[in-house]
Amino acid sequence: MKYLVAIFFLLFSSTTLHAQKVYEFNSTCQQAYQEITKLKIANGLALVEKARQQNPDNLIPELLESYADFYVLFLNEDPKEYQARYPKFSERIDLLEQGPKSSPFYYFCLSMVRVHRAASAIKFGKIWDAGWDFKKAYSLIKENKKQFPTFTPNDLVYGSLQAVVGTIPKGYKWIAGLFGMKGSLTEGMRIVRGFINSNDPWSRVFFNEAAFMYPYLMFYIENKKDEALAFVQQRKLDIVNNHLHAYMAANLGINNKQSEYAKNVILNRNKSDEYLKTTVWDFELGFTKLYHLETQDAIKYLENFTNNFKGKFYLKDAYQKLSWCYYLQGNQARAEEARNNIVKKGATDSDADKQALKDAKAGKWPNILLLKARLLSDGGYNNEAAALLQGKTEDDFTKEEEKLEFAYRVARIYDDLERSDDAIRNYLIAIRMGQNRKEYFAARAALQIGQIYEKRGQKALAISFYQQCLDMEDHEYKNSLDQRAKSGIARCKGE
Numbered sequence: 128m129k130y131l132v133a134i135f136f137l138l139f140s141s142t143t144l145h146a147q148k149v150y151e152f153n154s155t156c157q158q159a160y161q162e163i164t165k166l167k168i169a170n171g172l173a174l175v176e177k178a179r180q181q182n183p184d185n186l187i188p189e190l191l192e193s194y195a196d197f198y199v200l201f202l203n204e205d206p207k208e209y210q211a212r213y214p215k216f217s218e219r220i221d222l223l224e225q226g227p228k229s230s231p232f233y234y235f236c237l238s239m240v241r242v243h244r245a246a247s248a249i250k251f252g253k254i255w256d257a258g259w260d261f262k263k264a265y266s267l268i269k270e271n272k273k274q275f276p277t278f279t280p281n282d283l284v285y286g287s288l289q290a291v292v293g294t295i296p297k298g299y300k301w302i303a304g305l306f307g308m309k310g311s312l313t314e315g316m317r318i319v320r321g322f323i324n325s326n327d328p329w330s331r332v333f334f335n336e337a338a339f340m341y342p343y344l345m346f347y348i349e350n351k352k353d354e355a356l357a358f359v360q361q362r363k364l365d366i367v368n369n370h371l372h373a374y375m376a377a378n379l380g381i382n383n384k385q386s387e388y389a390k391n392v393i394l395n396r397n398k399s400d401e402y403l404k405t406t407v408w409d410f411e412l413g414f415t416k417l418y419h420l421e422t423q424d425a426i427k428y429l430e431n432f433t434n435n436f437k438g439k440f441y442l443k444d445a446y447q448k449l450s451w452c453y454y455l456q457g458n459q460a461r462a463e464e465a466r467n468n469i470v471k472k473g474a475t476d477s478d479a480d481k482q483a484l485k486d487a488k489a490g491k492w493p494n495i496l497l498l499k500a501r502l503l504s505d506g507g508y509n510n511e512a513a514a515l516l517q518g519k520t521e522d523d524f525t526k527e528e529e530k531l532e533f534a535y536r537v538a539r540i541y542d543d544l545e546r547s548d549d550a551i552r553n554y555l556i557a558i559r560m561g562q563n564r565k566e567y568f569a570a571r572a573a574l575q576i577g578q579i580y581e582k583r584g585q586k587a588l589a590i591s592f593y594q595q596c597l598d599m600e601d602h603e604y605k606n607s608l609d610q611r612a613k614s615g616i617a618r619c620k621g622e
Contacts, residue, residue, distance in 0.1 A: 148184050148225045150232035156187045157332055163194050164335035166370035166403040171195060186226045189219040190236045197243035198371075202405045204250050204438020213251075216244035231278035234271035238264045238284060250440060252474065261288075279329045282322040283337050289315030290348050312348060312617040319344060338364055339375050348614050350578060352383045368397045377411050381418075384507035384543065390415040406436045410445060418506025420499060422452040433468070440480070442473030447483035454492060455499070462492075478607045482567075485603070494529050500536050509543045516540070531561045535568040538575070547579050558595070567603035570596050574608055577615050586619040593619070 152160075155178040163171035172195055175188045196212040199205075223236045245260035265288050272281040290312050322330055323341050330337070338358075346355040359366065359376050366373040373396045380389030393412050413428035429449045436442060450465035469487040473480055493501075496515060503512035516537060521530045538553035554572035561569030577592035596612040616622075 148186050148222075148227065149182070150187055150226055150230045150236065151182060151185045152187050152232065152332070153178065153181075153185075155181060156185075156191060159188075159191050160194070160332070161335060163191060163198070164339075164371055165368065166198060166374075166405075167401045168195050168199065168403045170401055186223055186236065187232070189222050190232075190239060193219055193240045193243045197247055198403065200247040201250055202374075202403065202407055204436070204440060206251075206437060208437075209247075209251055213244070213247060216240055216247070231271060231275035231281075234267045234274070235278070235280055235284075238267035238271065241267070242284065249476070250438060252439075252476065254476075264288075279322055279325055279327045280333055282318045283333060283340065286315045286318030286322065287340055287344060289318065290344055291315070311622060312614060313621055316344060316349060335369065335371065338362060339371050342375060342379060346379050346382070347611070349618065350581075350611070350614065352379075355379055356383060356385070356388075366392050367395060370396060370402045374407065381411060381414055384505060386415040386418045386506035386508075406432045410436070410441065413445070413448065415506070417448055417452060418502050419508060420455065420502060422455050425449075426452045433472075439472075439474035440477055443469045443475070443480040443483040443487075444473075444477070446472065447486065450487075451493075451498060451502075455495065478604045482603050494524065494526075494532075497524075497529060497532050497536060500540075501532075504536065504539055504543065507543070509540055512536075513540050513544070527560075528564070528566060531557060531564065531566060531568050534560060535572055538572060542575055542579070551576055551579060562599055565602050567608065570599045570602050570608050571604070573599070574612055574615070577612065581615060581619055590616050590619050 155174055159171045159174035159178060161171075162168075162174060171191065175191045175195075178185060178191075179188045193216065196215060199208055200212055219240050220237060223233070223240065226233050226236070228234075241260040241264040245257040245264065248254075248257040248260065264284075268281055268284045268288070271278065272285055275281065319337075319341060323337055342355040342358050345351040345358065356376070356379055358364075359372070364372045364376070366376045373392055377389040377392040380386070380392060389411065393408055393415070396408075409428045409431040413425050413432060416422075416425035416428060426449065429445055429452065433442065433445050433449065436445075446465050446469040450462045450469065453459070453462035453465060466487050469483050475481045475484055496519075500512045500515045503509075503515065516533070519533065521533055524530050524533055534553050535557040538550045538557060541547075541553060542550035554576050557572040558569045558576075561572075573592045573596040577589045577596065579589075580586070580592065581589035593612040593615040597609055597616075602608075
């Protein structure tokens, strides 16, 4: 009997020891992470499987698969992929909870998987679920930072959340309430910047991800748009062979009125089949072409996007831009067809989609001259935009909304040409004309004046105009403009 007991004890002990879960971010896992964060998803997952075979009890492969699923769901928004991949986040959380709490990767992995699940949920309209996951993710990373203060990967997640939460617009304030925290833009960015500039080995391992997030934070939270894009060059990011970095650079280029730069990034990226296939490249190329009034090319890329994209984010926006292409070509039948699709397809989770739907339902078409000036200005073709409006005055436009838009467009062109005093003068006209209207021009004008004064170091004046932007109610792009105004106030106050 004693022998039997001894045998069972040995077998049980052996099984227990063998089943002890660990977090080993070994060389194979690091290679897998590098591939996945270049959007070479299949290559990365093959390495994940290799790591799993090397040690079946290693839990890091669960984290790496979470990254892969997140990128696929976030970029492509395919409902079929969602049905297959989204439930796996819960399975991974259950597995990761079996690991040793003595490891700094315990809470870190659980936090990251919840961030991935939350961000994916947003793309599929599960806002409430996303809010709770973000709350839990923040609690977990906060606890990890407390228990393992020298574990630097905490800083990238914690710092980013700190920076963002303090600038959440009124429309999403409930999310900040769920977090149970008051964010600090200054402190959050200090933490993230410390991670970016650190020589810590983990900072180097997670650099791909950090170099993707940091420019977005600089661009949208700190309003350091040129610096965000300069970071790509200073750090010599590989925007040819790393599609995640290429996407970031092109996206920020478009939003910083650098269409030529964005177009070149997209066209010069590595076209190998090893990379995740995504229609976002067509979406962005379509914008770069439209912004230079190359409507035929823009139609080709935008239709590739609308015909092949499986998701809903920015679909209405894409159909609106498609309708403008046909409208500018004088093909009213196709323009109306595209406009009808704005109403029927996509969702309204983004400000751009909301605006596209509102414009479509209004049934009005924009003034062609102002539309061309807007598109050229948005693409960074400021001299061409200025030439279009040369010699024009408010009296050349009959509708009040066109007079308002003209004042705003002239101001934006002057602003981009660094004629800031002329820009302020015309922005003030736009504010006077539009502060009680539903168009976004007055609120955006106040925001732009705030940014001019902030750049000049006149922070009190800057805050007054940022606050003026916040005080305007019931206008287009309210949430996104409020977020930027709140960021401006926080920067000026050093909060």
